[in-house]
Amino acid sequence: MQRLAILGSTGSIGRQTLDVVRAFPDRFEATTLTAASNWELLVRQAAEFRPDSVVIARRELYGRVAEALEGLDVKVYAGEEAIEQVVRGEAVDTVVNALVGYAGLAPTLSAVEAGRKLALANKESLVVAGELVMRRAMERGAPIIPVDSEHSAIFQSLVGERSPIEKLILTASGGPFLRASAEDMARATIDDALRHPRWSMGARITVDSATMLNKGFEVIEARWLFGVEARRIEVVVHPQSIVHSLVEFADSALKAQLGTPDMHLPIQYALTFPDRLPIAGEKFSFVDHPSLTFERPDLERFPLLEVAYDVLARGGNAACILNAAGETAVEAFLAGRISFPRITEVITEVLARATFIPNPTVDDYRQSNSEAKNIAGQLSGFTSAF
Numbered sequence: 001m002q003r004l005a006i007l008g009s010t011g012s013i014g015r016q017t018l019d020v021v022r023a024f025p026d027r028f029e030a031t032t033l034t035a036a037s038n039w040e041l042l043v044r045q046a047a048e049f050r051p052d053s054v055v056i057a058r059r060e061l062y063g064r065v066a067e068a069l070e071g072l073d074v075k076v077y078a079g080e081e082a083i084e085q086v087v088r089g090e091a092v093d094t095v096v097n098a099l100v101g102y103a104g105l106a107p108t109l110s111a112v113e114a115g116r117k118l119a120l121a122n123k124e125s126l127v128v129a130g131e132l133v134m135r136r137a138m139e140r141g142a143p144i145i146p147v148d149s150e151h152s153a154i155f156q157s158l159v160g161e162r163s164p165i166e167k168l169i170l171t172a173s174g175g176p177f178l179r180a181s182a183e184d185m186a187r188a189t190i191d192d193a194l195r196h197p198r199w200s201m202g203a204r205i206t207v208d209s210a211t212m213l214n215k216g217f218e219v220i221e222a223r224w225l226f227g228v229e230a231r232r233i234e235v236v237v238h239p240q241s242i243v244h245s246l247v248e249f250a251d252s253a254l255k256a257q258l259g260t261p262d263m264h265l266p267i268q269y270a271l272t273f274p275d276r277l278p279i280a281g282e283k284f285s286f287v288d289h290p291s292l293t294f295e296r297p298d299l300e301r302f303p304l305l306e307v308a309y310d311v312l313a314r315g316g317n318a319a320c321i322l323n324a325a326g327e328t329a330v331e332a333f334l335a336g337r338i339s340f341p342r343i344t345e346v347i348t349e350v351l352a353r354a355t356f357i358p359n360p361t362v363d364d365y366r367q368s369n370s371e372a373k374n375i376a377g378q379l380s381g382f383t384s385a386f
């Protein structure tokens with residue numbers, strides 16, 4: 001029995017993780033569930049899965065959760081710090097970090113410090129502080145298994161290999177604006193940006209896919225997860241999202257993992273590795289989909305992809321600034337405060353203005369995150385509700 005702490009259980013990845021638990025009740029047990037504000041769903045999940053504990057991050061909702069779970073043997077905690085605490089709990093084998101944004105970093109560090117196995121969906125942990133997270137994981141012997149589909153594909157392709165990686169090729173669907181003109185993108189509404197052609201995901205990552213900042217984040221994520229220099233990481237647009245990413249070796253061999261896009265697979269694999277268990281659903285058929293295409297990304301319409309490479313070259317807290325600026329700019333866009341192209345402008349401006357720190361500590365990351373969010377907030381006339 002593998003006991004899971006599922007951080008962000010009410011989100012897109014969190015709910016799909018609970019599907020996996022539901023499918024294999026004799027293998028997985030959800031011992032901790034956490035949510036930011038969707039307390040009703042958290043309560044329903046707790047009633048179904050009977051975890052040891054739940055955490056509601058928004059403190060003001062504590063009373064409602066506690067009242068609704070009265071009579072069930074479930075401990076209720078509130079606040080973001082409580083998430084850091086529960087992942088260290090004795091009753092946890094694996095932490096599934098499905099939080100979105102900077103908020104995922106502290107629980108990632110906490111899980112790694114405690115030596116827990118970490119199934120990591122929260123790519124922002126690695127974008128903000130990848131070097132630190134990987135170093136601590138190595139020191140503590142804590143395995144980190146990627147949930148992001150591209151990184152899971154690479155991870156799967158590396159099983160059994162001991163030769164160095166020559167190149168990583170990350171595939172990108174190109175998002176909803178792959179074929180849109182710059183003028184179309186300037187007029188894009190919130191709904192347009194949220195209409196992803198291949199994946200149904202949380203709002204932030206969906207908008208990040210529309211700017212392709214998400215792919216930039218994934219380059220940074222891959223750099224740290226697999227210890228591969230940025231110059232060896234390439235992005236290729238593959239609109240069908242069947243080839244989930246590739247590894248090239250010295251002998252020119254390419255290995256990839258393919259399949260119908262469905263996050264249940266990378267989530268489940270992160271939990272069962274090195275084993276595989278069945279998943280219901282559509283199997284991919286080459287003859288039904290004979291056309292798999294690949295093209296270079298258009299950096300003129302998607303400049304944030306290149307910004308991610310610049311940020312890696314700068315090092316220090318630059319990627320932390322990028323993430324924070326992106327978090328606030330996307331929030332401002334989703335609140336109707338700024339236009340779609342303004343997201344890119346705000347991010348670029350914050351990167352130019354925020355304090356650069358060459359060798360940041362955890363505290364520096366915290367301050368840098370706040371500073372960059374403040375600047376982004378000023379630039380977009382927006383203050384985060386959180």
Ligand code: NAD
Pocket residue numbers: 007008009010011012013014034035036037038057080097098099100101103121122123124147148149199200201202203204205263386
């Ligand atoms: P989501 O918005 O659907 O869910 C986020 C979860 O985190 C929710 O349960 C929410 O309550 C919780 N949360 C948000 N802010 C919080 C805070 N400040 N404190 C505590 N809890 C908080 O997001 P998602 O799409 O499930 O994505 C989760 C992570 O997985 C992201 O890092 C995303 O980039 C990554 N990811 C998602 C997908 C996908 O298909 N959804 C694919 C690849 C990677």
Ligand code: MG
Pocket residue numbers: 148149150218
């Ligand atoms: Mg991905």
